[in-house]
Amino acid sequence: MKSFESLGLSRGLVESVQQIGFETPTPIQEKAIPVLLNGNRDFVGLAQTGTGKTAAFGLPLLELVDDRSRDTQALVLAPTRELGLQIASDLENFSEKFKSFNIVAVYGGSSISEQIRKVKKGAQIIVATPGRLIDLIDRKAINLNTIKYVVLDEADEMLNMGFKDDLDKILSFTPDDKATWLFSATMPREVRAIMKNYMSDPFELTVGEQNTGNVNIEHNYVIVQENNRYPALKRILDYNPDIFGLIFCRTRIDTQKIAEMLMKDGYNADSLHGDLTQQQRDRVMMKFRQRALQILVATDVAARGIDVEDITHVIHLNIPDEMEFYTHRSGRTARAGKKGVSIAMISKRELGKVKQIEKTLKSPFKRMMIPTGADVCQKQLLALMHRVREVKVNEDEIAEFLPAIEAELKDVSKQELIKRFASIEFNRFLDYYRNAPDLNVEGKRGSSSEGGEERYSTGSRFFINLGKMDGIDVSKMLELIDDHAGVSKKDIGKIDLKGAYSFFEVEPSRAEEIVSGLNGIEYKGRQVRVEITEQKQSGGSRGRSSGGRSDRGKSSSGRNSGGGGRSRSSNQKGKWR
Known part of the structure; x- marks a missing residue:
């Protein structure tokens, strides 16, 4: 097994990483560092989160940057403030016994004038989020003409978060002869497009098979009825008394609601989502890092770049619609070679999605039974x-x-x-x-939903004139519908995103709220138009509606008919909605 010194790093860098506690390089570090130390070639590194990518690019960067010059020579772009601060902190720690660098983190939510002052003092390395860096470029407060190295860390996350235009603009201000190093956990076509447009004959390195998951993560799923998600979540938490975990929800509203319910029920929990101020985000993250919090409930976007050691469990209260989201969520655990558990809470109708993720990740999923009382x-x-x-x-x-x-x-x-x-x-x-019911749902893998679990057997299908070109993804669509029509995701079925428009299904009883709530609002300067296009009748026939009103809101096969497993112990609080 190789040592850091054998990779060609200077003695001071080796001593710094040893002082931090790094003894032997990870596979991505062992293979990437010798290539990057040459400094004369573009590079693409594909590896899962938690495999040591920061040191893989950070150590060569510190070796190549001239600390005697006040010019900005290296730019590291990260999707979130938290990840940017983590990278800047790691670079400072790596260089402690090596050279004296001025490393400046540039991010939103803090004083831009103070960041400009630090940059103008002579920052050899800038770690930035795309949005704040654009602000500095527009103010002509930063000079990127002297850049020799650009690092795109978590490139797939930046693109998923809608930073493509920002990346294009930023890279256009950097010299053509710079070296671009791109690191990503997945390689969607958007990342390939960046490689094609901004990189020349890059050295491509894949550590582990592409799209495979971290082998140290145990992937589990539980099948639960919609109205039992919150009680089932509490069972899982209670069954793991030493849990230090992340719970992922689709929307900000759900995230806040679940966190508040957990706190009310006595759990040491808090939330992280886009409605928090930067000061609130910092407070929550500090408590979580210091383990003053046991449970953090987060949205996908808010949790991007969270790098906290020893997270034992990641729980998906809703399984994400995008494969990349599942990869990034579950990658918050089992970091640096440690073990971790990922638990997806699904309905019977989502078994096919689990099978699809399992096939893509090439990692087996095991059904876990919800613990009994x-x-x-x-x-x-x-x-x-x-x-x-x-x-x-x-x-x-x-x-x-x-x-x-x-x-x-x-x-x-x-x-x-x-x-x-x-x-x-x-x-x-x-x-x-005492007398707690069994919350498990019977069913074999691949079976279709039945009874109350099939939420959309009588659903109404809507057209909306918003699509991917508007920056809409599934989670944003859910938030839009919830915020303006008051229809929560439990009543929303399949969402089919197109380029300039989309389709979505909603419980028939909420159809009028959809039309009245969404029609005529503006989204990014575009007036929203919604039409009901189709209603699925219980007999299987389909018919077009001439208007936006559903008159089948009280279908006999609605959600509240039947309902085994709905009884709860008398002390159980707060049904999740």
């Missing part, structure tokens, strides 16, 4: 006993209190003492889960 109680009791066994006893300080304790308990037998001690913590779980 008895399972949770047993796991919590054993966890309590483990903490008792492992607790550190301060013999000197507790000694003076022991006589009084022993006197208080002198009439209690050892067996009775054990039972009473366990019950102090354990009774609340026994009370909560």
